[in-house]
Amino acid sequence: MFRFLCELFLSCSAAVGEPLSVEELTYRSALFDYYQQDYPAALVDVLVAERQGRIGNERVKFDLARGSLAFEQGMVDYALKVFDSVPAQALTDLDRLRLDFHLARLYHRQQNWDRLETVLTELEAAQSALKTDMHPEVAFMHADLLTRRGEYARAGAIIDGISDSEPYRAYALYNFGVALRDAGHGAEAADVFRVLEGMPGNAQEVRDLRQRGRLARAYLSRDAQALEDARTILDDLPGSSRYRDSALATYGSLAMDQKDYELAARIWLTLRQQGGWQPSISLARLGFPMALQGMSEPGLVLAHFQTSEREYEQHLLDLTTVRRQSADAAWVNRLMRALASSGSVEAGLADLTREAGDLLGRDEWLGWLSAGDVQTLVDEWRTLHEMAQWLGSVPDTLDIYEQVSRRQAERAQELSHALADSGVLDQATAMRDERNRLTDRAAALDSAPPTMDESWMLSVATDEEAASIRRLLAMREELASSPPAQTGALLDRVNRLLGALFFQLADDYPNRRWQLVRQGQDLDESLAEVDASVGRVRRAAAEHREGVEADLAEYRARATLLSERVNAAIHDREIALGDLLQQHMAEQAKRIEQYLFMTRVAIAQASDQLAMAEDSR
Amino acid sequence: MKQSVGVCLGSGRRAAAGLVVALLAVSSPVMAEDTSLAGDLGQMKLDMAELKRDLVILEEDLLFPASSQMSVYLAVDVGEFFQLDSVTLELNGKQIAHHLYTERQADALVRGGVQRVYLGNVKQGDNQLTAYFVGRGPEGRDFRRATSVDFEKAFEPTFIQLNIADATASHQPDFSATVVE
Numbered sequence: 001m002f003r004f005l006c007e008l009f010l011s012c013s014a015a016v017g018e019p020l021s022v023e024e025l026t027y028r029s030a031l032f033d034y035y036q037q038d039y040p041a042a043l044v045d046v047l048v049a050e051r052q053g054r055i056g057n058e059r060v061k062f063d064l065a066r067g068s069l070a071f072e073q074g075m076v077d078y079a080l081k082v083f084d085s086v087p088a089q090a091l092t093d094l095d096r097l098r099l100d101f102h103l104a105r106l107y108h109r110q111q112n113w114d115r116l117e118t119v120l121t122e123l124e125a126a127q128s129a130l131k132t133d134m135h136p137e138v139a140f141m142h143a144d145l146l147t148r149r150g151e152y153a154r155a156g157a158i159i160d161g162i163s164d165s166e167p168y169r170a171y172a173l174y175n176f177g178v179a180l181r182d183a184g185h186g187a188e189a190a191d192v193f194r195v196l197e198g199m200p201g202n203a204q205e206v207r208d209l210r211q212r213g214r215l216a217r218a219y220l221s222r223d224a225q226a227l228e229d230a231r232t233i234l235d236d237l238p239g240s241s242r243y244r245d246s247a248l249a250t251y252g253s254l255a256m257d258q259k260d261y262e263l264a265a266r267i268w269l270t271l272r273q274q275g276g277w278q279p280s281i282s283l284a285r286l287g288f289p290m291a292l293q294g295m296s297e298p299g300l301v302l303a304h305f306q307t308s309e310r311e312y313e314q315h316l317l318d319l320t321t322v323r324r325q326s327a328d329a330a331w332v333n334r335l336m337r338a339l340a341s342s343g344s345v346e347a348g349l350a351d352l353t354r355e356a357g358d359l360l361g362r363d364e365w366l367g368w369l370s371a372g373d374v375q376t377l378v379d380e381w382r383t384l385h386e387m388a389q390w391l392g393s394v395p396d397t398l399d400i401y402e403q404v405s406r407r408q409a410e411r412a413q414e415l416s417h418a419l420a421d422s423g424v425l426d427q428a429t430a431m432r433d434e435r436n437r438l439t440d441r442a443a444a445l446d447s448a449p450p451t452m453d454e455s456w457m458l459s460v461a462t463d464e465e466a467a468s469i470r471r472l473l474a475m476r477e478e479l480a481s482s483p484p485a486q487t488g489a490l491l492d493r494v495n496r497l498l499g500a501l502f503f504q505l506a507d508d509y510p511n512r513r514w515q516l517v518r519q520g521q522d523l524d525e526s527l528a529e530v531d532a533s534v535g536r537v538r539r540a541a542a543e544h545r546e547g548v549e550a551d552l553a554e555y556r557a558r559a560t561l562l563s564e565r566v567n568a569a570i571h572d573r574e575i576a577l578g579d580l581l582q583q584h585m586a587e588q589a590k591r592i593e594q595y596l597f598m599t600r601v602a603i604a605q606a607s608d609q610l611a612m613a614e615d616s617r
Numbered sequence: 618m619k620q621s622v623g624v625c626l627g628s629g630r631r632a633a634a635g636l637v638v639a640l641l642a643v644s645s646p647v648m649a650e651d652t653s654l655a656g657d658l659g660q661m662k663l664d665m666a667e668l669k670r671d672l673v674i675l676e677e678d679l680l681f682p683a684s685s686q687m688s689v690y691l692a693v694d695v696g697e698f699f700q701l702d703s704v705t706l707e708l709n710g711k712q713i714a715h716h717l718y719t720e721r722q723a724d725a726l727v728r729g730g731v732q733r734v735y736l737g738n739v740k741q742g743d744n745q746l747t748a749y750f751v752g753r754g755p756e757g758r759d760f761r762r763a764t765s766v767d768f769e770k771a772f773e774p775t776f777i778q779l780n781i782a783d784a785t786a787s788h789q790p791d792f793s794a795t796v797v798e
C-alpha cells in the first residue's frame with residue numbers, strides 16, 4: 001500500500017537539484033511527515049499551508065494530498081468532500097488516475113459497490129491510456145467487487161494477474177476462497193486455498209494467510225468427509241502457527257471420527273495440558289475423556305470426566321464474575337486502559353499487559369481480543385484518548401499565547417510612545433525640510449545660466465558672500481542717488497567688486513552645484529536610515545496581532561466542545577466494549593454449559609457402566 | 618512458477634458445518650473495515666486537525682513574526698554518497714539547532730521529503746547561517762562537512778534551503794545552502 005501511495009498519491013521524484021520554491025518546500029515538508037506515516041502531522045502541515053497561502057498554483061496537488069491524508073486517518077466523509085471539490089478540468093491525466101485511485105479505495109472501504117465499479121472502470125481505462133500496469137490494490141478491489149457479484153471466473157482471472165510477490169494476492173486469494181466456500185463451491189474454494197498455500201514469500205501477513213488457507217482447506221476436506229486428506233493437510237501445518245490449537249482441535253475431531261482414539265487422546269491431552277480456556281482447549285477437556293472411553297478402564301474415564309466437570313463449573317463461575325464486572329463502567333474503563341496500553345493488538349497478543357490478563361481472568365480474553373470488533377474499539381479508544389490528552393493541554397497552551405500576546409501589546413504601546421518621545425520624528429521632519437531646500441536651490445541653479453543679477457548671485461553665494469553682495473548692492477543704491485561727480489569713483493569700485501564676486505561665483509558655480517547635489521545625497525542617506533529606524537519600530541509595534549483575544553476565546557470554546565464530544569465518544573467505546581464482552585461471555589457460557597451438559601451425561605453413563613460392572617461381579 | 622486460480626465452477630455443494638469446527642472462527646474475509654462509530658470519529662479528527670492548524674498559525678504569528686522569522690529546510694537529492702546522521706545549525710556563530718536522524722527520517726528525506734530543521738527568530742540586517750553535516754560518506758567513511766550562507770534579514774519571512782546532493786563527477790556528496798526567494 002505504501003509503495004502505491006508513493007506512485008499515485010504524490011510525485012515520488014526525490015530529485016531536488018535547483019533550490020525549491022516556498023510552495024514546494026511546504027509540500028515536501030508534509031511529505032516528510034507522510035513518509036514517516038505521521039498522517040495527522042502531515043494533514044496539519046497541508047491545512048496550515050493552505051491557510052497561509054503557501055500553496056502557490058498547486059491547488060490540485062495540495063487538495064489530493066489533503067484528501068488522501070484525511071482518508072488515511074479514517075476521515076472518509078471529509079476525504080470524499082475534498083475529492084469531489086477538485087475541478088475535473090484542472091486535473092492532468094496522472095492527477096485523474098490518482099483521484100480515481102483514492103475514490104476507489106474510499107468506495108471499497110464504504111462497500112459502495114456501484115460507485116466502486118464506475119471508478120474502477122475509469123481507473124483501468126486511465127491506466128491503460130497511460131500504459132501503466134494495474135496496481136495490485138486496484139486488482140484486489142476489482143476482484144473483491146466481482147466476487148461479491150458472483151462473477152467468480154472474472155474475479156479469478158484478475159487475481160491471476162496479481163504478482164506472486166504481492167501480499168494483495170494473498171488477501172485476494174483468501175477472500176476469494178472464503179466467498180466460494182460460502183457460496184457452496186467447496187471444491188473450487190479448496191483449489192483456491194491450495195493456490196494460496198503455494199504462494200512464495202516470508203512476509204508475516206502472507207505466512208499467516210497461507211496458514212489460514214490451509215486450515216480452511218482442512219475444514220473443507222473434513223466437511224466433504226475426505227478425512228485422510230484433512231489429516232494430511234493438518235499434518236503440514238507448522239507447529240508454531242498461531243492456528244496450531246485450532247488445527248489440533250480439528251485433528252482431534254478427525255481422529256475421533258476415524259475412531260483412532262489413541263491419537264485423539266494424545267491430541268486432546270496436548271491441548272488440555274496447555275491450560276486456559278481457548279475454544280480448542282475447552283473442547284479438549286471434553287474430548288480427552290471421550291477418547292479414553294474407547295481404550296481405558298471406566299473408573300479412570302469417570303475420574304477424568306469428573307475433573308472436567310469441576311473445571312467447567314468453576315469456569316462458568318469465573319465467566320459470571322467477569323460478566324458482572326463488565327457491567328461496571330469503572331472496571332471496563334480499567335480494562336480498556338490496560339488493553340490500549342498494550343501496543344498494537346494485532347502486533348501480538350503476547351504484548352498485552354498483565355493487568356488485562358488479570359482483569360479478564362485466565363486466557364479467556366485471548367480469542368476475544370483478536371476479534372476485529374474489539375481491535376477496532378481499542379484502536380479507536382486509543383486514538384480518542386490521545387485526542388483527549390492533547391485537548392487537555394490546549395487551555396495551558398492558550399494561556400501562554402495570551403501572556404505572549406499581552407506582552408506584545410504592551411511592547412507595541414511602549415514602542416509607539418518611545419518613538420513619539422524620542423524626537424526622532426521631529427528630526428526627520430527637519431531633515432526632510434532641509435532636503436527640500438537643497439532640492440529647490442539645485443533646481444534654481446539648473447534653471448538659470450550664470451547672470452550678473454542679484455537673484456542668480458544670491459542663489460549661488462554662501463551666506464558670507466550673500467551678505468557682501470547685499471551690502472555692496474545697498475551701497476550701490478545709495479551711491480546711485482548721490483551726484484555722480486562725488487560718487488563716480490566709488491560707484492565704479494562697488495561695481496568692480498560686484499563683478500569680481502560674480503566672476504568668482506560663475507567660476508565656482510559648477511563646483512557649488514555639485515556640492516549641493518552631494519549634500520542632498522548625504523541627507524538622503526541619513527534620512528533613509530532615520531526612516532528605516534522609524535519603520536522598524538513602527539512595524540514592531542504593529543506586529544502585535546490584532547484580535548488575538550477573540551481568537552483565543554474562540555479556540556478555547558472549540559477545544560471545550562471538542563473535548564466534550566471526545567469524552568462522550570470514549571465513553572461510547574467503553575460501553576461498546578462492555579457490551580461485546582458481555583456478549584462474548586454469554587456465548588462462552590453457553591458453550592461451556594453445552595460441554596458441561598455433555599460431560600454430565602457422560603458421567604452418568606460412566607457411572608452406570610461402573611455400577612453395572614459392579615453388579616455383574 | 619505462479620499457480621493459476623482457474624475457477625471453473627461445477628455444481629455447488631454447500632459445506633455442512635461440523636459441530637466442532639464451527640466453534641473455531643478463522644475464515645471470515647480479511648481486510649474489512651469501518652464501524653458505526655467511525656464517521657463520528659472522522660469528524661472529530663477533522664475538527665481537531667483544524668484546531669491544530671489554527672494554533673500553529675497563531676503560534677507562528679505570536680512567536681515568529683514575519684519581520685524576524687527564519688526557517689531552515691533540509692532537502693536530500695539522491696543520497697548515494699552520503700548517509701546523514703546529524704545536522705547542526707549555527708546562526709552568527711551560535712548553535713541554534715541540532716538534529717539526530719533516525720533511519721526512518723533519513724529515508725523520508727531520500728524519498729523526497731523536506732524537513733523543516735529550524736523555525737525561529739533572527740535579527741534584521743546581515744546574518745550568517747552555517748550548517749554542519751555529519752554522516753557516512755563514500756565507502757562508509759565518517760564524513761563531516763559544513764556550508765554557510767550570508768543573508769540579509771528583511772521584513773518578510775526568510776526561508777533557507779540546505780541541500781545535500783550527489784556530485785556524480787567527483788563521487789562525493791555536495792552540500793549547499795540557499796536563500797529561497
